Amino acid sequence: MSTATMTHADAHGHHDHHEATGWKKYIWSLDHKIIGLQYLFSSLAFLFIGGALALLLRWQLAFPSTQVMPDGNVGNPLSLPFINPQFYNALFTMHATVMVFLVVMPVLIGAFGNYLIPLKIGAGDMAFPLINELSYWVWLASGFIMLAGFFVAGGAAAAGWTGYAPLSSVGAYNGARIGQSLWATGLFINGLASIMGAFNYITTIVNMRAPGMGFFRLPLAVWALFITAFLLLLAVPVLSAAGAMLVLDLNFGTNFFNPAKGGQPLLWQHLFWFFGHPEVYIMILPAMGMVSDILSVNSRKPVFGYRAMVYAMIAIGFLGFIVWGHHMFVSGMNLVLSAAFGVSTMVIAVPSAIKTFNWLGTIWGGSIRFNTAMLNALAFVAMFVIGGFSGIFMASTPVNIFVHHTYFIVAHFHYVLFGGSIFAVFAAIYFWYPKMFGRMMNETLGKIHFALTFIFFNLCFFPMHNVGLGGMMRRIADPTVYEHLRALQPINQFITLSAIGLGFSQIVFLVNFFRSLRHGVPAGRNPWEATTLEWTVDSPPGHGNFATTPTVYRGAYDYSVPGHGKDYIMQNEPTEPDHPAGSPSRLRPAPVG
Amino acid sequence: MSPAAITADHSSSVAGAPRFTLPKFGMLVFLASEAMLFAGLIGGYIVLRLAQGPGNWPPAGAPEIGVKIPPTFLNWVMIANTVILLASSVTYHWGESRMRKGGSGLLGYGLTALFGSIFLGVQAWEWLHLKHEGMWFDTYGIYGSCFFTMTGFHGAHVFLGLMAILYVTWRAILRQMRLFSGQTPTGSHTCEELTGYYWHFVDVVWIFLYTILYVI
Numbered sequence: 176m177s178t179a180t181m182t183h184a185d186a187h188g189h190h191d192h193h194e195a196t197g198w199k200k201y202i203w204s205l206d207h208k209i210i211g212l213q214y215l216f217s218s219l220a221f222l223f224i225g226g227a228l229a230l231l232l233r234w235q236l237a238f239p240s241t242q243v244m245p246d247g248n249v250g251n252p253l254s255l256p257f258i259n260p261q262f263y264n265a266l267f268t269m270h271a272t273v274m275v276f277l278v279v280m281p282v283l284i285g286a287f288g289n290y291l292i293p294l295k296i297g298a299g300d301m302a303f304p305l306i307n308e309l310s311y312w313v314w315l316a317s318g319f320i321m322l323a324g325f326f327v328a329g330g331a332a333a334a335g336w337t338g339y340a341p342l343s344s345v346g347a348y349n350g351a352r353i354g355q356s357l358w359a360t361g362l363f364i365n366g367l368a369s370i371m372g373a374f375n376y377i378t379t380i381v382n383m384r385a386p387g388m389g390f391f392r393l394p395l396a397v398w399a400l401f402i403t404a405f406l407l408l409l410a411v412p413v414l415s416a417a418g419a420m421l422v423l424d425l426n427f428g429t430n431f432f433n434p435a436k437g438g439q440p441l442l443w444q445h446l447f448w449f450f451g452h453p454e455v456y457i458m459i460l461p462a463m464g465m466v467s468d469i470l471s472v473n474s475r476k477p478v479f480g481y482r483a484m485v486y487a488m489i490a491i492g493f494l495g496f497i498v499w500g501h502h503m504f505v506s507g508m509n510l511v512l513s514a515a516f517g518v519s520t521m522v523i524a525v526p527s528a529i530k531t532f533n534w535l536g537t538i539w540g541g542s543i544r545f546n547t548a549m550l551n552a553l554a555f556v557a558m559f560v561i562g563g564f565s566g567i568f569m570a571s572t573p574v575n576i577f578v579h580h581t582y583f584i585v586a587h588f589h590y591v592l593f594g595g596s597i598f599a600v601f602a603a604i605y606f607w608y609p610k611m612f613g614r615m616m617n618e619t620l621g622k623i624h625f626a627l628t629f630i631f632f633n634l635c636f637f638p639m640h641n642v643g644l645g646g647m648m649r650r651i652a653d654p655t656v657y658e659h660l661r662a663l664q665p666i667n668q669f670i671t672l673s674a675i676g677l678g679f680s681q682i683v684f685l686v687n688f689f690r691s692l693r694h695g696v697p698a699g700r701n702p703w704e705a706t707t708l709e710w711t712v713d714s715p716p717g718h719g720n721f722a723t724t725p726t727v728y729r730g731a732y733d734y735s736v737p738g739h740g741k742d743y744i745m746q747n748e749p750t751e752p753d754h755p756a757g758s759p760s761r762l763r764p765a766p767v768g
Numbered sequence: 769m770s771p772a773a774i775t776a777d778h779s780s781s782v783a784g785a786p787r788f789t790l791p792k793f794g795m796l797v798f799l800a801s802e803a804m805l806f807a808g809l810i811g812g813y814i815v816l817r818l819a820q821g822p823g824n825w826p827p828a829g830a831p832e833i834g835v836k837i838p839p840t841f842l843n844w845v846m847i848a849n850t851v852i853l854l855a856s857s858v859t860y861h862w863g864e865s866r867m868r869k870g871g872s873g874l875l876g877y878g879l880t881a882l883f884g885s886i887f888l889g890v891q892a893w894e895w896l897h898l899k900h901e902g903m904w905f906d907t908y909g910i911y912g913s914c915f916f917t918m919t920g921f922h923g924a925h926v927f928l929g930l931m932a933i934l935y936v937t938w939r940a941i942l943r944q945m946r947l948f949s950g951q952t953p954t955g956s957h958t959c960e961e962l963t964g965y966y967w968h969f970v971d972v973v974w975i976f977l978y979t980i981l982y983v984i
Contacts, residue, residue: 302790374797382790408801416808420917428906429913431812437820437827437909442812449808 194718205304206718211290212611213311215604218282221318223681225273230678231258232266237664237671239653261350263652264333269322271336272358275458276365277318279596283461284369284407285314287603288376288400290611291465294709294716295397297385297725297747302378306371314368321361324354332358335650337451340432340443344424352425359421366415373407376400385708385747387727391485392746394707394731395478398485399464402492403457410453410496417446444506448499456495459559459591460488462599463530466552468731469606470534472705473549474541475742477732480533487526487533494523504575513572520570527563531556542735542742547621548703551602554629558594562587565640580650583643589636601628601684608688609702613714614695620687627680634673638666706743707731795962799969802925806973809918810980816910830908831901833915835983842897843982849890850978853926856883857971860933860964863940867960872944872953877937877960880967884930891923915981922977925970932963 195204204210240254258266289307293300301307324331329351334343338358346352380401384393393401421443423429430436432443471478478484500508500516508516534556543549565587569575578584601624608616642663647654654660654667701710708725709716725747733744788796817825826834835843856879863876895916898904905916936959943953 303794370798370801374794374801377797378790378794382793408797409804412801412805413808416805416812419921420812423905423913423917429917430906430910431816431913431917437816437911438913439816439819442815445815446808446812 203308205308207289207293207301207307208716210307210311211286214281214285214289217315218278218286221273221277225270225278226678228266228270228273230674232270233671233674235263235652236654237668239655241653260652261333262330265331265351267650268332268335272321275336279458279592281314282600283458283596284372284400284403287461287465291396291709292376292379292400294720295394295707296380296383296388297708297721297727298379298383299719299721301375302383303375306375310368310371313364317361317365317368320364321358324357327353330354337447338421340440344421344432346425356422356425359418363415363418366411369407369411373404376404385725385727391482392727392730395467395484396464399460399488402488403460406453406457406492406495410450413446414450417443441506444503448502451502452499453495456491458596460491462555462596463488465603466555466599469548469552469602470537471732471734472703473544473546474538475734476537476541477734479536481732483529484533487529490526491523494519498523501570504572505579517570517572521567524567531560547618547625548602548606550622550625551598551605555595555598555602558590558598562590562594565590578643580648581643582639582647582649585649586636586639586643593632609698610709610714612692613698614691615698615702616691616695617687620683624680624683624687627683628677631673631677631680635670635677638670642666704743706733706745708746711745711747789958791958791962795965799965802969809921810976813914813918813980816914827908827911830911831898831903833982845890846982849887850974852883853887853971853974856880857968859883860967864960864964867957872940872947874940874944877933877940881933881937884926884933888923888926888930891919918977918981922973929967929970932966936960936963
């Protein structure tokens with residue numbers, strides 16, 4: 176086999192590009208690992224911006240600046256006077272926009288997708304390195320464009336991250352025509368970056384797998400990113416179309432969402448949620464994939480029901496396209512149609528439950544290593560179950576009508592987005608940090624960070640279920656002006672204090688992250704004794720990743736194989752003649768070494 | 769070696785020669801995304817237009833762009849323009865097949881560039897004509913909004929495609945000069961193939977747009 180015996184020089188010669196050096200390496204590198212790190216650091220920076228916006232929101236809800244005190248004085252002594260209702264609207268709009276488009280998507284897909292896909296499939300780089308780097312800079316520009324809204328007349332976009340028309344499409348209604356236009360333009364440009372990433376990932380995974388790496392030998396993280404890329408590819412352009420219509424309505428007098436001139440506000444909701452629901456799975460599928468891998472490694476057991484996990488993710492990806500109507504039950508939808516959307520939504524519980532039980536099956540009876548990555552991965556499973564359950568509530572039209580647009584919804588999507596995706600991001604960072612930087616993160620600080628985050632997260636978001644069921648609406652700048660919400664104000668203040676605790680807990684993470692860059696224990700190639708290909712190379716891997724293209728002989732989860740000396744078998748370890756390949760499934764016959 | 773070589777090596781070692789090179793595969797996947805962009809625009813158009821009810825389309829007083837029997841002057845212009853755009857796909861294909869047989873393909877590519885430019889020019893003329901008649905993004909309700917947005921998106925795609933075709937034509941000129949001097953043209957045809965995929969896609973989109981905006 177010629178490919179298996181390629182020299183390093185040959186492998187290097189396969190690339191269009193050479194290793195960039197010096198400052199250029201970090202500004203304009205075509206290496207997927209550097210691009211992954213660019214995404215990682217940028218999206219972590221945006222995470223702190225988005226978090227700061229959230230804390231301002233929470234402060235206003237606990238100590239409203241618009242509050243009328245019993246003595247007739249306006250304003251709470253603790254309130255921040257610069258938060259007026261318009262600014263509050265901009266805060267929650269931009270908090271969500273930043274978190275969705277500049278944190279969760281780029282950190283899961285941009286950072287870990289870029290870093291892990293070529294390493295895990297045994298490729299030297301992505302299929303289109305130039306487009307890869309371009310997508311990073313286009314994405315970063317989109318972030319600055321959206322945030323620029325804070326510095327223009329009228330302030331940032333203030334119509335919610337869902338941007339419902341006509342609030343979003345008429346400057347006189349949202350009071351932030353320029354900010355709203357920047358927001359929609361930013362989404363359009365952000366979409367370009369997503370699409371560039373998506374077709375790059377798909378092309379890479381389909382065409383550049385190492386010899387022997389059949390589809391059903393791919394680690395689940397790669398499968399998840401593969402399916403996610405299809406969702407991005409097909410859902411994001413629809414948002415781009417809607418965003419373009421919004422910019423035109425705001426600035427050029429078109430009437431797409433203007434009912435007085437024959438337009439339809441509901442059209443926005445359909446286009447937005449046609450994108451928006453697949454978007455939900457775009458933000459959780461990569462997390463599911465990475466958590467599956469981390470659970471398996473740290474339980475020293477194969478993933479339970481590997482193929483079922485793959486088919487479940489495909490099913491989730493497909494169903495994600497036909498459930499968008501469940502966001503619109505109160506938008507005047509035909510009841511038969513809403514029942515249909517309700518049923519299709521509940522069907523998603525089936526593949527989701529398959530995944531959950533398979534995660535439990537994976538850790539069941541394993542020799543579990545409770546390291547920080549594993550703790551975060553376990554938290555992902557637990558929090559995802561809570562968020563998933565409250566999701567089923569909303570799939571049912573009668574319940575949905577009751578809880579619609581309340582804090583119950585806010586609790587739900589934070590349980591899947593923070594409890595799910597962000598815990599998975601932490602798990603992934605603790606897990607792959609040694610590969611990225613060659614050093615281990617500090618376990619003690621990691622566990623302190625995990626414990627604080629887990630506790631404060633639940634203290635912050637669980638009571639939101641209660642205030643939501645108590646009738647508190649989303650997106651109100653001051654709950655105390657509503658008679659029926661005044662009794663809930665102590666809970667709101669409790670939530671705010673917990674949110675502050677949650678925010679400050681992340682300092683531990685920052686300290687650990689940056690301290691370990693210099694002072695961490697050197698990691699070696701395979702600190703977790705994992706089987707997949709990224710652990711066969713140096714930490715951090717050199718330019719071009721593999722000195723010789725690896726050949727894959729088995730699936731990604733050969734842990735604790737009976738009759739084997741150590742409890743894991745690397746994917747590129749040749750099959751012994753008397754010991755058939757551990758993987759039950761393979762698309763292509765293993766090459767004869 | 770190009771990234772395509774990696775694919776060829778990897779795939780041929782396990783599953784025979786690949787059907788597509790990496791760039792061609794990537795372009796096809798990308799075009800699926802482009803198709804969804806136009807699907808979003810066309811879907812929105814259908815929703816908006818159906819809600820207008822019968823008899824209200826086009827709105828009273830709006831310039832007539834739909835095909836009439838007998839066709840109006842504007843109808844003939846746009847029919848001719850559509851034929852020209854479709855012909856440009858044929859000439860492109862012809863240029864590609866000449867190129868594959870060792871020719872330069874210059875005539876085919878040059879004609880494509882010419883036809884593409886004519887299409888864009890006529891499109892610009894139609895925009896100005898309609899604007900002169902009082903129809904623009906902000907008039908006649910969604911009639912103007914939809915027409916200019918959809919043809920505008922398509923026109924922007926044609927423009928990008930035309931830029932690529934001008935580059936392809938330039939490459940063909942270089943090839944032709946080599947042929948004149950008795951050399952054999954070398955080098956990959958990836959650029960031409962990718963541009964071809966994109967150009968044919970833009971043509972197909974126009975068939976849909978022409979049908980829903982002008983015919984139905």
